[in-house]
Amino acid sequence: MGNDQAAQIRNLAEHGWYFSTEQYELFANYNDLTQNADKNITMWGHAGQDTFGGLTAEQLVDALIGKGLKTSGHTLIEILGCAPNQTDLPYEMTYVQKVQELLQQRIKRKIQVKSYPMPKVGEDSIDYRFDLIGYFVYIYGSKETLAAIGQSLNTKYNIYGQQNGKTPVQNQQAVYDKFVEYLKTVNQIKYLTDKYSNVRKYLEKPHEVKTHKGTQKNALTKLLLDDVYGQ
Numbered sequence: 234m235g236n237d238q239a240a241q242i243r244n245l246a247e248h249g250w251y252f253s254t255e256q257y258e259l260f261a262n263y264n265d266l267t268q269n270a271d272k273n274i275t276m277w278g279h280a281g282q283d284t285f286g287g288l289t290a291e292q293l294v295d296a297l298i299g300k301g302l303k304t305s306g307h308t309l310i311e312i313l314g315c316a317p318n319q320t321d322l323p324y325e326m327t328y329v330q331k332v333q334e335l336l337q338q339r340i341k342r343k344i345q346v347k348s349y350p351m352p353k354v355g356e357d358s359i360d361y362r363f364d365l366i367g368y369f370v371y372i373y374g375s376k377e378t379l380a381a382i383g384q385s386l387n388t389k390y391n392i393y394g395q396q397n398g399k400t401p402v403q404n405q406q407a408v409y410d411k412f413v414e415y416l417k418t419v420n421q422i423k424y425l426t427d428k429y430s431n432v433r434k435y436l437e438k439p440h441e442v443k444t445h446k447g448t449q450k451n452a453l454t455k456l457l458l459d460d461v462y463g464q
Contacts, residue, residue: 267301273309277362280314282321282328290331294339303340310336310346311436315359318348318439319373327351330439347436349373349425361386361412365405367429370412374422382419386412 266274274297278286285293297310310332312318317328326334333346349371352358358373359382372379386408393407416424425435 266297266305266307272307273311274307275311275313277313280312280317280328280360282316282319282325285312285314285317285328290328290335294332294335298339302344303342308342308344310344311433312346312348313360313432313436316357318351319356319358321355323354327439333439345438347438349435350423350437351439359383363405363409365402366409368409368426369429369432370409370416370424370426371435372416372422372424378419378421382416382422385415389415 276285280286283289288296312329312332320327329346329348336344336346349358349360350373352373356374357376357379358371359379361370361372363369372382389408389411393411394404396404396407399407413426416422427435
């Protein structure tokens with residue numbers, strides 16, 4: 234992430250502490266959490282069901298604790314990326330659920346983890362950033378449809394992203410506008426888009442997918458950690 238992109242995305246953390254974990258080795262360079270007086274930690278990075286910014290849930294929690302999370306005042310951790318809140322099987326925990334459970338086990342203070350809305354079991358999600366204009370687009374739905382959407386975005390960058398006589402910001406704005414216009418016509422998906430600074434209103438706690446709720450009593454089928462804070 235370049236300095237210009239970092240400056241744009243920090244708009245997200247107007248009332249919190251932001252960093253990107255797009256590269257694993259960068260994590261070691263961040264400041265002591267105990268020196269930060271805000272309550273929120275917002276992390277935006279490459280994600281999957283098992284890793285975030287190259288870190289497993291255990292490694293992420295270890296790193297946060299190593300930076301002082303146990304004694305800092307943070308009470309909210311936001312994990313933003315393509316797939317930290319999805320699962321392929323109903324008995325698998327999502328990445329954010331694993332982080333929530335580990336925090337419950339290792340830190341006495343109440344810390345809530347939030348992420349983008351959870352797709353249905355077996356479906357996919359993807360998070361596109363338009364850094365030059367400060368917008369995000371989060372999409373979730375069938376894997377096949379999301380793959381086609383990615384190809385469509387690449388095409389739009391090829392057509393609108395390099396227009397002569399326009400600035401990089403104007404070109405990215407054109408790509409974004411055409412992309413959102415296209416998404417309105419696509420079935421089998423849901424999407425969210427807004428300025429970085431507004432992303433918090435779209436985030437949610439880990440929860441159980443309604444279509445699987447109560448289908449079996451076996452604890453392995455649960456997609457939800459019990460709400461440890463009684464909220």
